[in-house]
Amino acid sequence: MSDIPSQVQDIETLIKLQEAETEIVRLKSILEKFEKEKNKLGAKLKQFGTALDENKENFSKAAEVCRDLEREIQMIDDRIVKSNEKLRMVKTNKEYQLFLREVDDNKKRKDALETELIERLDEKEKIEGMAQESQKEFNLLEAQIESEQKEIEKKTIEDRELLDEYLERQAKIGKTLDPSLMNRFNRISKMNQGLAVVNVKNEVCMGCFMNIPPQLYIEVQRGKSLISCPQCSRILYHIKK
Numbered sequence: 666m667s668d669i670p671s672q673v674q675d676i677e678t679l680i681k682l683q684e685a686e687t688e689i690v691r692l693k694s695i696l697e698k699f700e701k702e703k704n705k706l707g708a709k710l711k712q713f714g715t716a717l718d719e720n721k722e723n724f725s726k727a728a729e730v731c732r733d734l735e736r737e738i739q740m741i742d743d744r745i746v747k748s749n750e751k752l753r754m755v756k757t758n759k760e761y762q763l764f765l766r767e768v769d770d771n772k773k774r775k776d777a778l779e780t781e782l783i784e785r786l787d788e789k790e791k792i793e794g795m796a797q798e799s800q801k802e803f804n805l806l807e808a809q810i811e812s813e814q815k816e817i818e819k820k821t822i823e824d825r826e827l828l829d830e831y832l833e834r835q836a837k838i839g840k841t842l843d844p845s846l847m848n849r850f851n852r853i854s855k856m857n858q859g860l861a862v863v864n865v866k867n868e869v870c871m872g873c874f875m876n877i878p879p880q881l882y883i884e885v886q887r888g889k890s891l892i893s894c895p896q897c898s899r900i901l902y903h904i905k906k
């Protein structure tokens with residue numbers, strides 16, 4: 666029978682393909698874990714950044730309130746100066762009383778605003794302190810997270826290189842397989858977390874750990890055709906020892 670050697674060859678190729686696939690799944694899972702760790706650190710920094718932005722925003726609002734008050738006080742000061750000038754030029758007592766009251770009202774308003782300004786400046790200072798503190802914390806955290814992320818990068822260099830190697834190997838092996846067999850492998854692998862070709866030991870499938878019928882076991886042992894596990898559909902092989 667001329668097709669026997671090709672089936673034997675197929676199963677050998679499939680075993681090699683499975684070795685590559687297993688490594689690929691393992692490495693991808695490690696790299697994914699590191700990627701998640703990196704992302705988590707990034708999210709933590711972002712959260713801190715948001716808090717920092719809020720503090721900065723609060724400070725600029727407080728500063729604006731102070732500037733507005735200062736501007737208003739300046740305006741009232743100007744008005745007081747003008748009223749005083751008018752006072753010096755009044756001709757009637759009635760006018761005199763009027764401008765005097767104007768000056769008086771403005772002075773009262775100015776006093777009130779100055780009291781408010783003192784409170785607001787105090788508040789602004791506190792907020793500024795908070796913003797500076799939060800900036801310091803952010804800078805520290807940023808440096809720390811950057812170095813942690815770099816550390817993760819360093820740790821994954823070898824794994825990423827290894828993954829590329831196995832992906833290359835997988836592609837090379839894939840080319841030597843019949844496309845329909847390759848599709849079958851990929852389909853089964855997808856259904857079974859990357860494990861498509863498994864050993865059978867003592868009539869037990871090492872993929873799903875279920876017993877396979879004795880007749881099927883004999884066929885697997887012969888290795889003359891590709892047998893699938895009736896439970897999990899994985900392609901079975903048997904190593905003779």
Ligand SMILES: [Zn+2]
Pocket residue numbers: 870871872873874875894895896897898899
């Ligand atoms: Zn099975």
